[in-house]
Amino acid sequence: MFLALRDLAFAKGRFLLMSMIIALVAFLMTLLSGLASGLIKNNISGLMALDVTHLAFEYNDRPNYRNSMVEREMWEGWRDAEGVLAVEPLGHTLFTARTPEGLPLDDVVLWGVEPGSFLEPEVTFGESLKGPDDGVIISALLANKHDVKLGDMIVLDRVLTKLTVIGITDEQNIGHVPVIYTPMRKWQEATYGPPGGPAPGESLPDILFDYASVIALKLTPDADIESVDIEWGTVTMDKQLAYEASLGYKEEVQTVQMIQGFMVVISALVIGAFFTIWTIQRTQEIGLVKALGGSSAYLLRDTMAQALILMLLAVGIGTFFAVWLGLSLEESGKPFMLVRDNIAGSSGLLIVAGLIGSMVSVRLIARIDPIIALGRTR
């Protein structure tokens, strides 16, 4: 690294300019990583919070939470299968909500869960679910965005179901829409019952309470999923795969990953171009070093060390400023989340891309003839 370090100190201006470009790319990569994590959190944080290993959907080529409807015999059937630790039905319906005064609360997803089951979330404020008419738990997103507090009432448009807030949980969303945890029976009433609920003195038919959207499962690794799926007409996905059943999730992640991919390719090309030009400018000196007895291997090691130092410094600076900005974005409530492993991953990828780019100059160095040190070609 003898020459590498001295070149860095000598050509400060050029390396500073290059460092700024790489730092800017690292800055954008980290922000994109935070945006990707934020979008994921904003899209599927409710699913991530579920204490399940798998979710079973009604059989469909492209199952999702909206088009799936399972019957009681399905989840009862799953309950009796081998390798099943726990089973609960989960209801999922998208509603538009408002306050009793008519102020809009935008879209909400009503999740129906059995009170006291493993699907019920931990509350940060208030209390847990009880009976069907005793209230609901809302996502922190709804509470923060619309200033909904404990004891407030939410009205679901179209069905006119009234829900009282008794608890607030973490930010739990699906498809960027805040989740409202509702006792299963209340969810079934709202989803399948008549608007406004049953007429006074009447009750809803029992059959309405035999349906849910998906089956939440806790399975052992040896559970025979395929056989149970065939027997009960379900299609079961592990938790990670079930994220993709949330509409728009896959496309969002792919879009952000594509942008990140382009950034990596661009940075590799920019760094490759820089080191190629830098090598061409140093052709005479490289020839001189070779003539003095420097091996190509020595020069290649030196060039790679130079690229590594440049990348580490520039990526470190760019990432530092992105994290600094990201922390304030996180606090502002924007869909942004800094995840250490993701930041390390994107930074590492950038450094590797830079090193690959710099290897373009390796061929040039290997081809330089030491005879040019004599200032002649013959």
Added chain:
Amino acid sequence: MGLQVKDVVLELGDGDQKITALDHVSFGIAAGELLAVLGPSGAGKSSLLAVCGGLRHPTSGTVVIGDKELTAMHDSQLTRLRLKSIGFVFQQSNLISSLTSLDQLMLMVHLGGHRPTKADRDHAMSLLRSVDMAHRANRLPDQLSGGERQRIGIARALMTKPSLLLVDEPTSMLDRVRGRQIVELLSEQCHQHQVAAVMVTHDRSMLDAADRSLHIVDGRIQEAAVSATN
């Protein structure tokens, strides 16, 4: 014998473009001897340096430095030989622009794959003193005059204690007075360190500083021109 060149032929190019840069060249020089090589432009002086320094494989003939036959060596062996046994002094521009005078010498230690020791540093400083450049040890090339750069180049060439010094037009970029000083310094260092040296020059006025000279025209040594100058 420091350097022995026997019946060396160097052909360059192909077909109609083929030229004979060196045509059955033979000579030898002993340790501590400075040989000046003169000749018109295109006579083959630089080709001779390239062959003696292992930068070009001759078409035929042999080049022996000490007891090492260059013509049988691979490129990687030649690279090692250049580092350990050959010192090059180039025209004045051939210093590494990012290295100080002292670092130009220390580079040779690094190229050998070693971490410099205090002894290496002391050796480098003593060489800088011997070329009267110790006071410029921390200067970069663009802070030095042409003559000072050549002095650094000479010190760098001696850093690895070579058995052969190859000197390429050391006075071409200098005025007469400074050119004279450099050639006298080369002669002095060559005798002091007992290094065989080949100096290519176009300047006849420098001949008296060399122990011998030879004249090369069209790739051939002019027999009558091989002479002792001192």
